[in-house]
Amino acid sequence: MNAPVLRATRRDAIATVVITAVSTVAIAGAWFTADIRGAHLDSADTPVTEVTALTKLPTSVDEAFRAENKNPAGIARPLTAAGLTIATSESGARALNADGDQVWEYTRDADPLCSAGVAWGKVVLAFKTGRGCGDVVSLDAASGTYADTRSANNSESVVAVSSNDRVGTVSNERVELWRSDLVRTVEYGNVEAKQEAEHQPHEECTIGSALTRTELLAVTDSCPEDPESTFLRLQKTSPEDSRKPEITKDITIDGSGARLVAVGQNAAAVYIPGESPRIEAYDTSGKKISSTKVEPAPDLVDSPSPYAPATADLPHHMTWFDGNRLYLFNPATLKVERVVEDALGTGIGLGDRLVAPTRDGLAEVDWATGKIRRTVKVDRGGYTGPVHLQRAGEALVEQRGDEIIGLR
16 A cells, blocks of 8 residues: 655645744844854964063063053953963953064954953953853964853853963852853852752852862852851862852851952962951861961952952962052962062062062062062153053063053
């Protein structure tokens, strides 16, 4: 018996037309509303070859280039990667070589840049959409070509947080970190549209600061049940379930307003304000391992919340600029070992010396003694604000206000 022959009827034809039309409208609508529709990428023709990095402070420097650089909240230093300087704006970012020439550029028409970071040889850019600061793209630093993307709900107002291993955002409500493929590894705080109840242990608390390094995420928050205390939460950057934080230690700090200023692999340091300010460090067991009386920190007076400290790593120290002076911490214990009183911001390590911006120029400081060995003059044209230094290949790059200046 032969199978019946199926013939299309007029009703089938009409249904096909309707389905096709609806699908076309849906696809077009998705394209027109997609965040990526307004993106523009001008990548490098060929990836740049990273030049040999500067290893010692020159005897003199001159201005090689100047560019606008409006870093998102939480970023004090110039962003650099693959020997390039990453100049940011409200619409995106562009990479500049040591002469200030553009290598690549990524911008969006409507979505403002709200966070950024560099890690894994990539530049990570987060844009604000109708879902908060949660539309993220990573680009190969040397070429500007696409690497990874993610899109999820996030807070409206955030500050950047990053390490060599993670990039993420911090707000008063929540912290989240992403790994190299932009998959979220942890979220902590008051999470919107949570999939499971009771995963977040302190969602009623207000986050004041967060820092991360390797497998440690440190967060300070304040909670309604004890407003006169600050809580330091030490937790894993990669819990078994990213939606459920694994807090290894809860530490209660006497006094409100304590903020993180340094983090190591096994310790975290907080600045505690008050009549007699101090910096205290705690290890991952919760033990206080150092306490140092310090001067009041201008950077923390009426600072936005959450607080994003101006930090930088040296070969043998972690550093924090408090608005008036530069602190050098022992990397293991986070005990304050040196204070550079004349610094205008964070510096870099060149050879076996710290190079820090001062009013006179760039000071070469012996980090073992804190003594200034020599100073290279820099003409800043009357600029008197904070100056944060970075290295991009053979260039030194200063952040002055909303500008970056390349020095060679």
